[in-house]
Every structure is written in C-alpha cells, then in structure tokens.
Amino acid sequence: MQLLQDLKQLPVPVFLSGVSAMRHYLGLPLAPMTTLTLAGDLVTVARNFAEPQFCSVPGVDAVVEHPDTTMLIRCAEQPPSPDAGTTPASSISSWHYSPHSSTYIDQASVYKQLRGGELKTEIAxxxxxxxxxxxxxxxxxxxSNPLRHPPAIMSGxxxxxxxxxxxxxxxxxxxxGGEQARTALEHLHDWGWIRAFWPQLAEMDATEQGKSEHPEGNVWQHSLExxxxxxxLDIRVGLAVLLHDSGKPYARQTARHRFHLHADIGADLASRLLGSLGFPPDIIRDVCWLIRHHSFPGALAKLPQHRTAPLMANPLFPLLLELYRCDLSATFRGPEGYYSACTVYRRFLKYEKNPFRDPAGKKLLNSLVE
Known part of the structure; x- marks a missing residue:
C-alpha cells in the first residue's frame, strides 16, 4: 500500500498504532482513518507532512489527508518500545507497527488478544x-465480558x-469506516453512550415499525441491519444508511402514511446533527440529499420521465441506489425492486446524450434526418 511506502521514506520514526496496527497484522486493508505515532513534535509534523490540521481530539496532535486514508498523528517524545510498557495490559493503543523495520512492537501483551481473537480492554x-x-x-x-457493561459510562x-x-x-x-460498524454501535447503545452523546439516534430505538414490512425490528434495529x-465504506453512504429513517420518531401518522414526510424530517435532523459535529458542508449536503430521496428508487419504474430524469442525472444517484439496496435488504425482502431501479437507471444513462431518443429511449423526430 502506498501509505506505508510513503511513511518508510520519512526521515523520522513513524508507526501505525492501535487499531491501525492491528488491522495491518490481521491482513486487513487500510481503514478510512489511520492512527500514527510519530517520534517528534508539531514542528516535526509540519516539516514532514503537507497541510497538517490541528484539532481538539484527545491523543491526536494533527490530522493529515493522504490519498489512501486520513492520518491521525500523535506526537511522542520517544519511539514506542517494548521496554517502555507503561500502558495497562488492557490498552488497545499499545500495539504498533514500524514501516521502516517491518516489525511489530507490543507494549502490553496485545499479541495474546490478536492470537486469541478476543478484545480485552477496560473503559475508565x-x-x-x-x-x-x-x-x-x-x-x-x-x-470480552468487561466490555459489555462499562460502569463509567452507564453510571453517567x-x-x-x-x-x-x-x-x-x-x-x-x-x-x-469499519466492517463491523453494527457491533460498535450496538455496544455504544448498550453502554448508554448513544443516549448521552447523540440522543437524536436514541429516539430511533423507541420507534416501532409494522412487523409485516419490518420484521427486523424498530427503526434503530432496522438501521443497524x-x-x-x-x-x-464511503462515509456519505454510511451516514445516510444510519440516519435515513431518523425522521420517523418525529413524523406524524396520516391516513395514507405511517411516517408522513419522514425523509424530509430526517434530512433536516441529519443536517443539524452533522453540523453540530463539524462535518464538512459538502458531506452534509450529499448525506441530506441521499436521505431526502432514499425512497425514490422504489418508485422509479412507476414515475413519469419528467420527475425521474433530474434525479437520475445527479452524480450521487449511484450512491442513492446503494442506500436503497441496503434499506431494502434490511427488511429481508428480495432484491427485485433494486434490480428494477438499476434497469431504469441504465436505460437513462444509455439514452441521456442520444440526440435521437429521449432518456426513456423513445425515438425523437430530428429535423436533419428523414
């Protein structure tokens, strides 16, 4: 991978750390965010990385964008060493990988966790x-069992x-950005973290849905599924999938709709939540567009061309189809609706720029051709 090659060329000691080093050991690809430990200070970071950004994140001194990933850099006075094992044996962040020497550094018996397939850590x-x-x-x-009920969170x-x-x-x-996002969110919910930090999401767990349409459970359970x-692992898709039904707890019921205008309500809620967390405006804009239109692909084959063409012309439409596929799959229904929407979209792309046919494929009268 290019990141490791680039790190290897740096004149200062730099290491993959924590989860990032564990992923490398397990042969997993880079995650969208990668944690690094650098032997040096912020001046060292500025000298060796282009356009570092600084933020108020515990344990992170600088953030640097790389074509492969977002690097979260922690500065240390000395390089990690197995002789400097001052971290508790349960700590995840005490496992490192050196691109320079192609070796791992275990400061707290993390190797046993990796070999045993069990995650052991304390949450204080x-x-x-x-x-x-x-x-x-x-x-x-x-x-491991201590992870299931961390008292410090559950006690407030x-x-x-x-x-x-x-x-x-x-x-x-x-x-x-993780393959097991559901597992992490389930634990955060059980710990009381979701209710404490992101209460908008906690409301989803209190909103039931019809068993005939959603046998997988309530809004929260459906979103995790x-x-x-x-x-x-595109962050826009991940956020849209998580939040696509977040408007349901606040939607009113009508004679025709159980959750009237829930997509619009959810898009507005997502805009406020993501804005409060400091997500970039372009990410917020794209996520809100996906949420607002997440039910649209299901009606694609039934709607008239003048309504479907403008949305299908949007560059985000392939991501909207992916959101629709995830939404549909979570209900344990078959993929027929998704495949039908893909067929309509492919036909639109085929004829979109054809001067002799409209986007639906119908022939047009061209005054220059008889």
Whole structure:
C-alpha cells in the first residue's frame, strides 16, 4: 500500500498504532482513518507532512489527508518500545507497527488478544471508550465480558463534556469506516453512550415499525441491519444508511402514511446533527440529499420521465441506489425492486446524450434526418 511506502521514506520514526496496527497484522486493508505515532513534535509534523490540521481530539496532535486514508498523528517524545510498557495490559493503543523495520512492537501483551481473537480492554474514560468502539467496528475480534457493561459510562460519569465535537466526529467516521460498524454501535447503545452523546439516534430505538414490512425490528434495529449490507465504506453512504429513517420518531401518522414526510424530517435532523459535529458542508449536503430521496428508487419504474430524469442525472444517484439496496435488504425482502431501479437507471444513462431518443429511449423526430 502506498501509505506505508510513503511513511518508510520519512526521515523520522513513524508507526501505525492501535487499531491501525492491528488491522495491518490481521491482513486487513487500510481503514478510512489511520492512527500514527510519530517520534517528534508539531514542528516535526509540519516539516514532514503537507497541510497538517490541528484539532481538539484527545491523543491526536494533527490530522493529515493522504490519498489512501486520513492520518491521525500523535506526537511522542520517544519511539514506542517494548521496554517502555507503561500502558495497562488492557490498552488497545499499545500495539504498533514500524514501516521502516517491518516489525511489530507490543507494549502490553496485545499479541495474546490478536492470537486469541478476543478484545480485552477496560473503559475508565471517554478516550478508552473511543478506542474500544473503533476496535469493535474495525477488528474481527470478540469483545470480552468487561466490555459489555462499562460502569463509567452507564453510571453517567462519562458524558458529552468529556469529548469535543471533533473527537465525536472522528469516532463516528471511524465506526462507519469499519466492517463491523453494527457491533460498535450496538455496544455504544448498550453502554448508554448513544443516549448521552447523540440522543437524536436514541429516539430511533423507541420507534416501532409494522412487523409485516419490518420484521427486523424498530427503526434503530432496522438501521443497524441496513449497515451490514453496505458494499462501500464511503462515509456519505454510511451516514445516510444510519440516519435515513431518523425522521420517523418525529413524523406524524396520516391516513395514507405511517411516517408522513419522514425523509424530509430526517434530512433536516441529519443536517443539524452533522453540523453540530463539524462535518464538512459538502458531506452534509450529499448525506441530506441521499436521505431526502432514499425512497425514490422504489418508485422509479412507476414515475413519469419528467420527475425521474433530474434525479437520475445527479452524480450521487449511484450512491442513492446503494442506500436503497441496503434499506431494502434490511427488511429481508428480495432484491427485485433494486434490480428494477438499476434497469431504469441504465436505460437513462444509455439514452441521456442520444440526440435521437429521449432518456426513456423513445425515438425523437430530428429535423436533419428523414
């Protein structure tokens, strides 16, 4: 991978750390965010990385964008060493990988966890909870019993005041960038984290749906199930899948609709939530567009051309189809509706720029051709 080659060329010691080093050991690809430890200070970061950004995230001194991933850099006075094992044996962040020497550094017997397939860690602070949640989302390890009911969170000792908005955003991005995002979110919910930090999402767990249409459960359970069907870890898709039905708890029931205008309500809620966490405006715009139109592909074959063509012309439409597929798959229904929508979209793309046919494929009279 290009990132490791680039890190290897740096004149200063730099290491993959924590979950990122564990993923490398397990042969997993880079996650959308990668944690690094650099032997040096912020001046060293500025000298060796282009356009570093600085944020108020515990344990992160700089954020740098790389074509492969977003690098979260922690500065240390000395390189990690197995002789400097001052971290508790349960700590996830005490496992490192050196691109320079192609070796692993285990400061706290993490190797036993990796070999045993079990994640063991204690949660005594918000930072511990962040590391644990990211590990649950990004590593195929089974959580040990102490992870299931961390007292510091469940007693209210850890709350939103413990974590900046930047840290909360990076946590949510890191979870949705993991293959086991559902597992991490389930644990955060059980810990009381969701209710404490993101109460808008907690309301989804209190909103039931019809068993005939949603045998998988309530709105929260449906959203978590939908996450398991993603084919891409694009953050826009992850956020849209998680939040696509977030408007249902606030929607009113009418004679024709159980959750009237829930997509519009959900898009507005997502805009406020993601804005409060500091997500970039373009990400918020795209996610809200996907949420607002997430039911549209299901009606694609029935709607007139003048209504479907403008939406299908949007560059985000392939992501909308992916959101629809996840939503449909979570209900345990067959994929026929998704395939039907794909057929209509392919036909639209085929004839969109054809001067002799309209986007539906119907022939047009061209005055220059008889």
């Amino acid at each position: 602070s918000a930072d511990d909870a962040v590391h644990a949640a990211l590990a649950l989302a990004q590593l195929p390890l089974q959580p 000792e850890i709350g939103p005041h413990e974590l900046s908005r930047d840290a909360q955003r990076i946590l949510l991005e890191g979870i949705l 939908a996450l398991t069907h993603r084919k891409t």
